[in-house]
Amino acid sequence: MIDFSATCPIPISQYPHVLLAHGGGGKLMHNLIQKMFSPAFGNTNSHDSATFHLGNAQLAFTTDSYVVQPLFFPGGSIAELAVYGTVNDLAMSGARPLFLSVGFILEEGLPMETLWQVVQTMQQAAEKAGVQIVTGDTKVVDRGKGDGIFINTAGVGLIEHSLNIHPTSVRTGDVLVVSGDIGRHGIAIMATREGLAFETTIESDSAPVAEPVLNLIQAGIEVHCLRDLTRGGLASTLIEIAEASQTQIHLDENAVPVREDVQGACEILGLDPLYVANEGRFAAFIQESDAEKALAVLHAHPVCENAALIGRVIENTPGRVTLKSKIGATRIIDMLSGEQLPRIC
Amino acid sequence: MIDFSATCPIPISQYPHVLLAHGGGGKLMHNLIQKMFSPAFGNTNSHDSATFHLGNAQLAFTTDSYVVQPLFFPGGSIAELAVYGTVNDLAMSGARPLFLSVGFILEEGLPMETLWQVVQTMQQAAEKAGVQIVTGDTKVVDRGKGDGIFINTAGVGLIEHSLNIHPTSVRTGDVLVVSGDIGRHGIAIMATREGLAFETTIESDSAPVAEPVLNLIQAGIEVHCLRDLTRGGLASTLIEIAEASQTQIHLDENAVPVREDVQGACEILGLDPLYVANEGRFAAFIQESDAEKALAVLHAHPVCENAALIGRVIENTPGRVTLKSKIGATRIIDMLSGEQLPRIC
Numbered sequence: 001m002i003d004f005s006a007t008c009p010i011p012i013s014q015y016p017h018v019l020l021a022h023g024g025g026g027k028l029m030h031n032l033i034q035k036m037f038s039p040a041f042g043n044t045n046s047h048d049s050a051t052f053h054l055g056n057a058q059l060a061f062t063t064d065s066y067v068v069q070p071l072f073f074p075g076g077s078i079a080e081l082a083v084y085g086t087v088n089d090l091a092m093s094g095a096r097p098l099f100l101s102v103g104f105i106l107e108e109g110l111p112m113e114t115l116w117q118v119v120q121t122m123q124q125a126a127e128k129a130g131v132q133i134v135t136g137d138t139k140v141v142d143r144g145k146g147d148g149i150f151i152n153t154a155g156v157g158l159i160e161h162s163l164n165i166h167p168t169s170v171r172t173g174d175v176l177v178v179s180g181d182i183g184r185h186g187i188a189i190m191a192t193r194e195g196l197a198f199e200t201t202i203e204s205d206s207a208p209v210a211e212p213v214l215n216l217i218q219a220g221i222e223v224h225c226l227r228d229l230t231r232g233g234l235a236s237t238l239i240e241i242a243e244a245s246q247t248q249i250h251l252d253e254n255a256v257p258v259r260e261d262v263q264g265a266c267e268i269l270g271l272d273p274l275y276v277a278n279e280g281r282f283a284a285f286i287q288e289s290d291a292e293k294a295l296a297v298l299h300a301h302p303v304c305e306n307a308a309l310i311g312r313v314i315e316n317t318p319g320r321v322t323l324k325s326k327i328g329a330t331r332i333i334d335m336l337s338g339e340q341l342p343r344i345c
Numbered sequence: 346m347i348d349f350s351a352t353c354p355i356p357i358s359q360y361p362h363v364l365l366a367h368g369g370g371g372k373l374m375h376n377l378i379q380k381m382f383s384p385a386f387g388n389t390n391s392h393d394s395a396t397f398h399l400g401n402a403q404l405a406f407t408t409d410s411y412v413v414q415p416l417f418f419p420g421g422s423i424a425e426l427a428v429y430g431t432v433n434d435l436a437m438s439g440a441r442p443l444f445l446s447v448g449f450i451l452e453e454g455l456p457m458e459t460l461w462q463v464v465q466t467m468q469q470a471a472e473k474a475g476v477q478i479v480t481g482d483t484k485v486v487d488r489g490k491g492d493g494i495f496i497n498t499a500g501v502g503l504i505e506h507s508l509n510i511h512p513t514s515v516r517t518g519d520v521l522v523v524s525g526d527i528g529r530h531g532i533a534i535m536a537t538r539e540g541l542a543f544e545t546t547i548e549s550d551s552a553p554v555a556e557p558v559l560n561l562i563q564a565g566i567e568v569h570c571l572r573d574l575t576r577g578g579l580a581s582t583l584i585e586i587a588e589a590s591q592t593q594i595h596l597d598e599n600a601v602p603v604r605e606d607v608q609g610a611c612e613i614l615g616l617d618p619l620y621v622a623n624e625g626r627f628a629a630f631i632q633e634s635d636a637e638k639a640l641a642v643l644h645a646h647p648v649c650e651n652a653a654l655i656g657r658v659i660e661n662t663p664g665r666v667t668l669k670s671k672i673g674a675t676r677i678i679d680m681l682s683g684e685q686l687p688r689i690c
Contacts (some may be wrong), residue, residue: 009461010461016457018454020485021485023451023485029483041481054401054501056400057402060482065451065484067484067486096653098399110362113365138382139410140369141688150495153521
């Protein structure tokens with residue numbers, strides 16, 4: 001129960017209005033969840049998959065809205081994000097994604113052909129990800145009160161393992177594996193939006209990752225925690241996990257896979273790839289003795305061919321993420337207050 | 346499988362762009378679902394609850410987005426609609442609603458206090474409806490690209506009966522019961538939006554109806570079909586059911602409960618209450634021999650104290666809805682192409 005006489009838990013003097021950064025995957029969004037949503041709704045994981053038993057089945061349930069601009073970009077579109085994003089959220093609890101709902105909020109004046117293209121692409125993406133879109137809703141808002149098309153999807157998946165895949169299962173000695181090279185999605189969006197041309201077209205990494213995750217579990221890997229790297233990038237994800245698990249995560253920058261063209265684009269744009277958004281990448285915390293086997297399983301899947309061991313969980317300072325940089329110095333990785341780029345997904 | 350070489354199934358020459366009416370619950374929305382969404386996603390019920398088995402549990406799954414303006418109105422707000430609307434969709438398959446997801450799409454600049462009020466009210470509504478909000482997501486869009494706050498909820502419920510509650514179960518001889526007086530929600534929104542003052546303040550009928558529905562089932566009533574009366578009102582709902590069941594539904598206008606103040610407002614505004622939106626009302630098709638018992642069960646619940654038997658399923662013309670008017674004439678009830686009022690929910 002919450003105290004309905006309570007005043008707004010977000011300090012009004014500091015934040016009287018919602019800012020773009022409140023949706024950015026960084027500190028402000030984190031605060032909004034921790035201080036407003038979680039206490040009000042009586043749960044502590046309001047931005048993860050929820051899991052529950054119904055009959056003899058253990059289910060995972062999650063939702064995401066998609067407001068990306070532009071709607072279409074190199075390597076994907078809002079349609080793939082809306083399917084893969086929710087599929088990947090389910091996969092992060094080790095669930096087999098099965099059913100999706102879709103809610104469209106359309107702006108009056110949206111070209112009908114655009115809607116048709118989005119609908120077709122969503123269905124193709126659903127087939128690729130092995131899920132069925134089983135129920136939906138459409139709302140239309142007046143011109144100037146939306147932005148072409150927003151999509152919400154919710155997903156239901158089946159948990160068929162007995163692991164406790166959760167930040168609180170992370171422990172000292174665990175190794176950290178990232179499932180592929182990072183930063184492509186954010187750079188693809190930014191390049192399209194700002195009309196930047198690099199030597200090569202950098203395509204989003206948008207992809208479903210449920211299959212490689214289920215492969216890990218089926219191979220008997222003791223998976224302690226999984227998290228997809230979306231808004232806020234690898235850095236924000238790891239800080240959240242370090243805080244929730246009360247461990248220190250130590251990264252080796254040399255080991256973090258970043259494609260050369262992405263690294264180059266980041267340097268030109270003054271970005272740190274650790275904070276750039278991804279849409280087909282995840283971090284896995286696993287028992288050290290399983291590291292080699294896990295990498296072999298991941299490398300066998302086309303989406304994870306660049307998977308790498310990039311860090312370890314150490315004792316030292318609970319809640320901290322540190323990085324041994326390319327030149328050998330160690331620094332603390334902090335959460336951004338907002339995001340580098342709004343509306344990335 | 347759909348034919349991805351297919352051209353857009355909505356005739357571009359007629360509808361090159363999405364219109365407000367495509368979200369209005371009438372003919373255009375119906376077309377969009379029938380011609381675009383259902384064939385693409387390979388289901389025929391993309392705007393109803395989907396049902397499926399997982400393990401030994403039979404589940405219902407549904408979604409709705411809420412874009413109502415204004416956010417707060419007499420008798421409710423977007424927060425109650427977002428909870429009750431999805432709860433009621435689940436109830437229409439006879440499911441016990443259990444878990445909700447919530448996706449917020451916030452416009453930059455939304456007062457933080459407004460968000461807090463919505464969050465608190467959603468939690469109160471969830472407690473009233475007996476469901477838990479277990480997972481969520483927040484996106485923020487730039488100022489001028491949204492409209493304060495849009496909410497999507499998806500819901501999971503448990504089906505504990507063996508009835509086949511579906512339009513195709515409706516048969517000749519069934520009676521039609523409406524769960525209460527109609528038209529209050531639409532009139533409440535319209536009066537607020539247009540600044541109209543009637544003698545009394547007409548409050549929305551917004552309410553959760555899962556409890557009375559489950560009471561019907563527990564009482565052993567042979568329920569053939571249930572449908573909540575939202576966009577498009579009673580008339581649009583009945584036309585959809587008449588088409589899906591290939592029966593004729595014959596209404597007695599004198600029996601349809603409409604409060605005097607709502608009837609008066611409709612006359613002033615030139616509206617037919619049959620087409621006005623509701624947010625806490627449903628239609629039930631039941632076996633004739635159960636009629637009296639069903640009305641007694643409904644009348645025992647505060648949300649359904651005005652429930653009434655308003656029509657019958659007859660043979661004559663499949664797919665047609667007819668009405669015996671107050672003056673005794675019989676006329677055909679047709680579907681509106683859009684809705685009387687956009688963004689009612």
